[in-house]
Amino acid sequence: MKAVYPGTFDPITNGHLDLITRSLSVFDGLIVAVAVNPAKKPLFTVKERVSLIRKATAGHNGRVVVEAFDNLLVDFCVSRGVHTMVRGLRAVSDFEYELQLSQMNRKINKKVEAVFIMPSEEYTFISSKIIKEVAGLGGDVSALVPAAVTAALKRKLGAKGRK
8 A cells, every 4th residue: 555745845854754764664655745835935946856855765665756746635645546645743733733634635535544653753853944944044954854955955055154
């Protein structure tokens, strides 16, 4: 059985990769669905995000497929023959938002279920937003993101040093 792991992934972090690995211990395969969401004003284009995720997940022996989507998530899932989506819960604050999304998705299509997975404790504080803020101010995020993301952040944000 396959699942869909949706998100903006702007950029992918080690926390996301942890959820991908954990998901693969439950599911035979995973479609990482990269949302085209201009409202979030992403730093990276969808093409760049897909490329970074493919590089970061290359070691999963073809069990991870990365695709972009710009429609309703439940419609994307059904179009791929998948009826389970994986969502990450880092903290209680994530739960309320994820509960709303899950209930709306269930209202749209009762055949698509959400499964919630918590990351390892070492990744609970990581978010793409915080990664971009720290990197933009010259902080070192190399321990929190794949090497290709570190390089891409430096290209996008410049090599601003700490004061």
